[in-house]
Amino acid sequence: MYNHYNSQYGRDNVSQHSFNAGVGRRSPQHIMPALNIIGRMDDTAALALLQHLDKDDLQHLLNDESKLNDLVQDLQQVRRVQSDHDELVAQNKSLAEYNLSLQPRLDSLKTEVATLYETVNRLKTDLGITKSRLDESSKSQNLDTIHALLQTAAAEAEEESEGVAEKLLDKETGLEEFLVSYIPCRKKAHMRRIKAEKMGELLRQGGHSSGWPQSGGTPNHNPQYPPGPSSAPYPVGSSSVPYPIGAAYGMPDPRSYRP
Template sequence: MYSNQYSRSSGYGPPPPAAHSNQLQMDDTAITALLQNKSMAELQQILENEGKLDDIIQDLQQVKNINTERETSLASNKSIADYNLSLQPRFEQLKREVATEYEQLNTLKTELATDIAKLDQHSSQQSLDTLLAVLQTEAAKAEEQTEDLASEFCSKEIDVNDFLQKYIPSRKEAHTKRIKSEKMGEIIRNPSSSVHINYSSSVSTSITSYSSSSQSAPYPSNNAMPVPRMPYGGMGY
């Protein structure tokens, strides 16, 4: 009876976890044994004096254990809090290092983008230089072919009909390739100029002027190409 009355007047909350159920049962047994040894007068005095009841409760081993555990938990929590606070300078340092590394990463990304753009520009320039070299080589080959035809004609290795059929197309091709190589050189030297816009019209004009001038002679007379000299004694017919 006294045990039930103590439970109702103690004001404690919900039952403790199952891990401490044996300890609670032992305390109930201990307090029951303690109260059973009291006389009616002592029990009545305990009921009338809340201070005595509090002293009895605080003297229970379970309550002592709870107080000890509470103090231990408070000390442990304080130790953990102090340790976490001791980590704050290192944490702040790591934050600054991360921010610095992030800025360096952005700088490297910018430098990489710049290097890629330079590499693309260099590769493009190399491609243009290679194309110019090819055009110049082809133009030189075409010029050489026309010179060979002129030499063959002068040495009577080919007749006039073959010479006219081969020389005019060959000379026109050499002239076109030379114009192309010259215009490509201008484009590379002055990429911002409008020379590439007038390229096709310049080539067409050059070819047209060449065609009109070629009507009066089997070869152009206004360039540096060698003019075949007629062999002594005429054409032989």
């Protein structure tokens, strides 16, 4: 009976001290060392202490709970469990303090993420607005309108470069200043003219009306002087065209002048 009581009391006491102190709230890997020690406990050490006691002493020990508790607490196995428990408590405390030290950094990162999220949403909204405006602008202007604007811009750049040249001729500006201003103006004028000509070519190839004749002739390189009807009474631009003769042109046959 004593063996059963001692063994049961020792296990209950160890369990109470271990789990009431916080071990029961630990993760399984932290609990296993204490449980393994409890599982390995036996009555050998307790019996070694009690084997010299007689019946009266044993009865007195059973009746006095404090002495029995002291006896159990003095067992080496119980002391080992208590030591492991204290060590686990210290480890948990250290881990908790470390986790608390990371709280400011965590709060800072959360604030940074929230700020970046708001920035992304704002940029996304701005992008949507800009795209909508671009779509509306594309719908409101057809290709012919854009081509006309390019021609106008090319003419403006041409006039600007001519104005710089006139200032040099009128001695209103020096040669050094002329070179600094004239070269960028001419470059801008050439680039705009090339873009306008290229777009006109693309419009003709695509069947759009660009304001230029569809005969395949070269468009006017200077938008300030729009092309007019040719004054020649014969086609131009091809060396294979025969010499115009006959009453329709009023031109004599050059062969009649041969000796």
